[in-house]
Amino acid sequence: MQRRRRGTVAAAAAAAALALVAGAGAAGAADRAEGETRKGGRGGERLYVPPANPDAYTQIRELVEAREYRDAAGVARMVTTPQAVWLNGNGDDSRIRQEVARIVRDAARERALPVLALYNVPGRDCSQYSAGGAANTAEYKAWIDEVARGIGGKRALIVLEPDSLALLPSDCGxxxxxxxxxxxxxxxxxYAVETLSARPGTTVYLDAGHSxxxxxxxxxxxxxxxGIERTAGFYLNASNYRADDELAWxxxxxxxxxxxxxxxxDVAACPDQWSDRNDARAWxxxxxTADPADQPHFVTDTSRNGKGPWTPPTDQYPDPQDWxxxxxxxxxxxxxxxxxxxxxxxxxxxKIPGxxxxxxxxxxxxxxxxxxxxxxxxxxxxxxxxALELVRNAEPPLRP
Known part of the structure; x- marks a missing residue:
C-alpha cells in the first residue's frame, strides 16, 4: 500500500512538473524562492529561470509516458532551476539586441536577476569543441554594443566570455x-568591460578558469x-566540476x-592553491588589508559539481578530457x-546542465x-x- 501510494505521488508530481515546465517554467518558483537570498547583506536576489532547452521538454514527456515519474520530475526540477542564458553571435546585431531586451524585460517583470553568459569573442575555445565567435575585433565590439543596448537600464549579471582569459590564443599555439x-x-x-560596466544595472565578472x-x-x-578593477570580480568553474570548498579557497x-x-x-609572493593552507592564511x-567590500568578489558555477571532478581510469585513454x-x-x-x-x-x-x-x-x-x-x-x-545522471547523482539531492 505504501509503495503504491509513493508511485501515485511520484506520478502526480511528474505530471504537474511537465505541465508547469510547458507553461513557461513556473515549476522553478520554489527554487527561485529557495534562491532568494542576500548578497553581502545588501538585499535579496531572486535569480531568473530562462526557458529550457526544447529537447528537455521532449525527454520529460517521454519519461512520463514510460512511467519513469521520479526521473521526469527530477529533470523538470533541474531545468526550472535558475541558470544562465548563453548568448552567441548570429550575424545580425539587431537580433541580439532584441533577444537581450526580451530576457532582461522578462526578468524585470519577475523581479529576478538574469545571468547572461556572453560567448562570442573571436577565436573562442581555441577553435575546439565550441569554436566560433565574432570574425574580428571590430565585429565583436559591434556585438557588445548591441548587447549593452539590449540591457539598457535594466539589471543583469554578466559572465563575460568563458575561457577568454584562462585560454588565451597564446596558450594554444x-x-x-x-x-x-x-x-x-x-x-x-x-572594451566589453568598459561598455557593459557603464550600464547602471549591470555587474560584470571576468574569467578566472578554475582551481x-x-x-x-x-x-x-x-x-x-x-581590467578587473572596473568589474565586480571574477567567476570560477564555468562548465567544470571542481568542488565547492576548493573553489572558495x-x-x-x-x-x-x-x-x-x-x-x-609582486605576484611571485602570492601563495598558490597548492601552498600550505596555514602559511597561505598567514600571508x-x-x-x-582591504575590506572585503573593496576586494574583487567572485561567483562559482555549481551546475555539475555535486560529485566533484571525474578521475579517469589510469592509462586507459590517451587524452582523458576529464572536463x-x-x-x-x-x-x-x-x-x-x-x-x-x-x-x-x-x-x-x-553551464546549462543537461x-x-x-x-x-x-x-x-x-x-x-x-x-x-x-x-x-x-x-x-x-x-x-x-541529464539523468546529473539528476540522480545531485548533491544535495533535488527536492521531490
Missing amino acids: QDDDEGTLTAARYAEID GWHSVRSIVPRLVEA YGKLVSGCVEYVQGGG LEENV CNPPDRGLGARPTTRTGDPLHDARLWI ESDGLCLRGTEGPEDPARGMVDPAAGQWFPQQ
Whole structure:
C-alpha cells in the first residue's frame, strides 16, 4: 500500500512538473524562492529561470509516458532551476539586441536577476569543441554594443566570455611571435568591460578558469591586465566540476593576490592553491588589508559539481578530457546569493546542465566516447543520458 501510494505521488508530481515546465517554467518558483537570498547583506536576489532547452521538454514527456515519474520530475526540477542564458553571435546585431531586451524585460517583470553568459569573442575555445565567435575585433565590439543596448537600464549579471582569459590564443599555439591575437583578446575584453560596466544595472565578472587549471600566480596577471578593477570580480568553474570548498579557497587566494598586486606587490609572493593552507592564511592576514567590500568578489558555477571532478581510469585513454562529458557526475548546490562568504557573491548554474560538452573522443579515433560507449551529442545539444545522471547523482539531492 505504501509503495503504491509513493508511485501515485511520484506520478502526480511528474505530471504537474511537465505541465508547469510547458507553461513557461513556473515549476522553478520554489527554487527561485529557495534562491532568494542576500548578497553581502545588501538585499535579496531572486535569480531568473530562462526557458529550457526544447529537447528537455521532449525527454520529460517521454519519461512520463514510460512511467519513469521520479526521473521526469527530477529533470523538470533541474531545468526550472535558475541558470544562465548563453548568448552567441548570429550575424545580425539587431537580433541580439532584441533577444537581450526580451530576457532582461522578462526578468524585470519577475523581479529576478538574469545571468547572461556572453560567448562570442573571436577565436573562442581555441577553435575546439565550441569554436566560433565574432570574425574580428571590430565585429565583436559591434556585438557588445548591441548587447549593452539590449540591457539598457535594466539589471543583469554578466559572465563575460568563458575561457577568454584562462585560454588565451597564446596558450594554444594560435598566436604569432608578436602576440597579436592575445593583445587583441585583451582589447576585446577591455572594451566589453568598459561598455557593459557603464550600464547602471549591470555587474560584470571576468574569467578566472578554475582551481584545477591555472595557479593563482598565473591567472592574477591576466585578470589585472583585463581590467578587473572596473568589474565586480571574477567567476570560477564555468562548465567544470571542481568542488565547492576548493573553489572558495582558490577564489579567496585570487582575490587577495589581485589586491596585493594592484597595491604594488609582486605576484611571485602570492601563495598558490597548492601552498600550505596555514602559511597561505598567514600571508593573507599580513598582506591583504582591504575590506572585503573593496576586494574583487567572485561567483562559482555549481551546475555539475555535486560529485566533484571525474578521475579517469589510469592509462586507459590517451587524452582523458576529464572536463568533457565525464560520466556519473551530479548537480551541485542550488543557485543562491547567500554563500556565507563576503567575497563569494553567488553560486550559479552557469553551464546549462543537461547540455553536452561536445564529441568527446579522449584521444581515440572514435566515433564513440570510450568512457560512455556511445557518440556524444555536439556541444550545446541536449544529452538525455547525462541529464539523468546529473539528476540522480545531485548533491544535495533535488527536492521531490
